[in-house]
Amino acid sequence: MNNTTSKKKLFIKTYGCQMNSYDTKRMEDILRPLGYESVDSYEDADMAILNTCHIREKATDKVFSDLGRIRPHKKAKEDKGEQMVLAVAGCVAQAEGDVILSRARYVDLVFGPQTYHELPEMIAKITGAYGQERIINTDFPVEEKFDHLPQENAVTGPTAFLSVQEGCDKFCSFCVVPYTRGSEYSRTVDGILSEAKRLVAAGVKDISLLGQNVNAFHGDGPDGKTWGLGRLIREMNEIDGLERIRYTTSHPCDMQDDLITAHRDCEKLMPYLHLPVQSGSDRILKAMNRKHTAQSYLDTLARFRDMRPDIALSSDFIIGFPGETDQDFEDTMRLVEQVGYSLAYSFKYSPRPGTPAANMQNLVREDVKDKRLHALQALLSSQAVAFNQSFIGKTVKVLFDGRQTKPGFLHGRTEYNQAIHVEAPDRLFGQIADVTVNSAGNTALHGSVAIQDDDLAA
Ligand code: SAH
Ligand code: SF4
Ligand code: F3S
Numbered sequence: 332m333n334n335t336t337s338k339k340k341l342f343i344k345t346y347g348c349q350m351n352s353y354d355t356k357r358m359e360d361i362l363r364p365l366g367y368e369s370v371d372s373y374e375d376a377d378m379a380i381l382n383t384c385h386i387r388e389k390a391t392d393k394v395f396s397d398l399g400r401i402r403p404h405k406k407a408k409e410d411k412g413e414q415m416v417l418a419v420a421g422c423v424a425q426a427e428g429d430v431i432l433s434r435a436r437y438v439d440l441v442f443g444p445q446t447y448h449e450l451p452e453m454i455a456k457i458t459g460a461y462g463q464e465r466i467i468n469t470d471f472p473v474e475e476k477f478d479h480l481p482q483e484n485a486v487t488g489p490t491a492f493l494s495v496q497e498g499c500d501k502f503c504s505f506c507v508v509p510y511t512r513g514s515e516y517s518r519t520v521d522g523i524l525s526e527a528k529r530l531v532a533a534g535v536k537d538i539s540l541l542g543q544n545v546n547a548f549h550g551d552g553p554d555g556k557t558w559g560l561g562r563l564i565r566e567m568n569e570i571d572g573l574e575r576i577r578y579t580t581s582h583p584c585d586m587q588d589d590l591i592t593a594h595r596d597c598e599k600l601m602p603y604l605h606l607p608v609q610s611g612s613d614r615i616l617k618a619m620n621r622k623h624t625a626q627s628y629l630d631t632l633a634r635f636r637d638m639r640p641d642i643a644l645s646s647d648f649i650i651g652f653p654g655e656t657d658q659d660f661e662d663t664m665r666l667v668e669q670v671g672y673s674l675a676y677s678f679k680y681s682p683r684p685g686t687p688a689a690n691m692q693n694l695v696r697e698d699v700k701d702k703r704l705h706a707l708q709a710l711l712s713s714q715a716v717a718f719n720q721s722f723i724g725k726t727v728k729v730l731f732d733g734r735q736t737k738p739g740f741l742h743g744r745t746e747y748n749q750a751i752h753v754e755a756p757d758r759l760f761g762q763i764a765d766v767t768v769n770s771a772g773n774t775a776l777h778g779s780v781a782i783q784d785d786d787l788a789a
Contacts, residue, residue: 339377341367344397347384349579350512350541351421353492354444355382358420360481361450373401375408378416378454383423385507388681391430394423398435405437416440416457420447422511426685428467443469444497444512448479471513477522484526486533489761490732490744493530495523495550495563496542501582503609504620504688505649505680508543515543517550520558520566527567534761537575537730537744538567546581546590561589568597574763575730577748579605580647583623586631595638602639603673603748606632607647611666612659615652618691625666632670643673643718643747650707651680651700653691660703667710673718673747675711679704712773719749719771727751729766729778731759751776 341362345355358380359369373379379401383394398417405415418440419431425443432441439457442449446468456464484491498513499506527538542548545560552558558566560578567576576599583606593600610616611625635642648663667675679700682689722745729751733742741755743766752775753766759780766778 337366339365339367340370340375342370342373342376342379343382344373344380345382346390346393347382347386347422349492349539350444350494350497350543351382351384353494353541354421354447355380356485356492357480358382358447358450360483360485361448363485364481365451365454374404376404376415377413378418379405380418380420383419383421385422385426385511385683387678388683390423391427394419394431395435398431398438402435402437414458416454418442420444422507425469425511426507428469432465432467439465441467441469443471445471445476448476477518482525482529484529484533486530486535488732489535489730490537490539491530491535492539492541493523493526494518494541495560496545496548499543500547501544501584501622502620502687504618504691505652505683505686507683507686510685512543515547517542517548520550520552520563523550523563524566524570527570527573531570531572536573536761536763537577537732538573540564540567540576540578542578543580544582544585545578546587547585559587559589561587561591561593564590564593564597564600568593568599574599575746576600577603581606583608583621583628583631586634591634591638594635594642601746601748602642603645603746604632604635604642605645605647608666609647609649610652610655610659611663612655613662615655615659618654619649619652619688625662629666629669641747643749644670645672645748646670646675648675648677648707649680650677650704651695653680653688653695654693655680655695655703660707664707664710667707667714671718672711672714673749674715677704677707677711715773716771719773719776722749722768722776723771724768726765726767727776727778728763729753730763731755731761734760745776749776750774751778753778753780755780756782 343355345351381397405417408415416439420442424441428441453466496517498515499509500515502509548560549557564576608628613624727745729743729745731741731743735742741753743751764780766780768776768778770777
């Protein structure tokens, strides 16, 4: 029997942040040589992986309900004498792996974000002649992981994520990431550049550099020195065929001048910055252990605007952190008014087991949280509409990264990271083209491209 060539169906469901999306792609890259092909349904899968997120509440409940849905299909396969390997990966696996194994006896495999490069060995143990073993693998060999990922990335479109930094040493009092992803680790510059070049050679035009604290990046450079993110971006700016560079997510305390000035110097670095502030109240920021103030955050944004006046700004906010008063919330609203965001994300505070904030008193009532979240989202949405509508009648450069269900329409992104729906010929998929913006709402723009004669003939 030749296990490496027989085709097997692989289903992966991805929850959470972009880093999980990157990890999912890399798991597919690892499993492809073993004969696994990705499918959209778990029903007849030979392997099903839930790549989970632990950031807000009900994360574990969601995993158990998905596991419950998959279980009968696993049973059906077993009744036919076949096997479905059922695995839980990602941050819930890291945080609550033992709970999963004991509550869901039918789960075969639990592995954390830092051990997925060991998947072939783990699978061999489960499916081999001695099969039936159940495995939990939640170590933190992060350095090893990047050394062992395959030298091949399957590319599915013109955009790609590239993890450059993982883990977090900040310990914001509300956050599970330092526990689920481990401490900060930066990949080597050579490893990152060769992955970037492979992606570009396969057709990628837009790379988003990822890290939980991407601007804390400090990778070993080819010159024996430690490189920061600004230096890495300057080097990537020289890669032929790469058109757009982005990075996410940054922390206000790790902003180096070299990164800020890169926004002036590097034409491929997109005019968009996601810099979460979480709250506009210094009292709350302190309780969150954010180590910056509202004013120091505003000063940082001003430095970016000096370099790149048109830069689009984005943030995350947490509403209803323990002890948040009406005045604290007003401070957040004032900060938002001062900044003027193009797009931002806001969440109700959710206590996470094992984090310091989970033990805090003075919880904010749920109805108060709802009211505040509603007010903040209304303000952010009005800012997004104003930002997007300021483009009506203008021409923007769009990278077409998706096909719409309606034939003749493509989905794309502007340089400012806005989503845009465009009536456009299919030949533009994967390309950058000028688009005239016709209308705009809070989440997307609509536009049209100049049509050529051969498009009409097509
Ligand atoms: N590393 C990034 C983001 C990590 S998680 C950063 O430092 O900004 C993404 C967002 O989820 C956070 O920015 C925060 O707004 C939100 N978040 C994290 N923990 C949360 C919690 N316990 N409750 C509600 N929102 C939370
Ligand atoms: Fe979490 Fe704070 Fe680290 Fe971001 S910086 S991942 S919010 S602990
Ligand atoms: Fe979630 Fe883990 Fe990302 S907790 S947000 S998947 S780092």
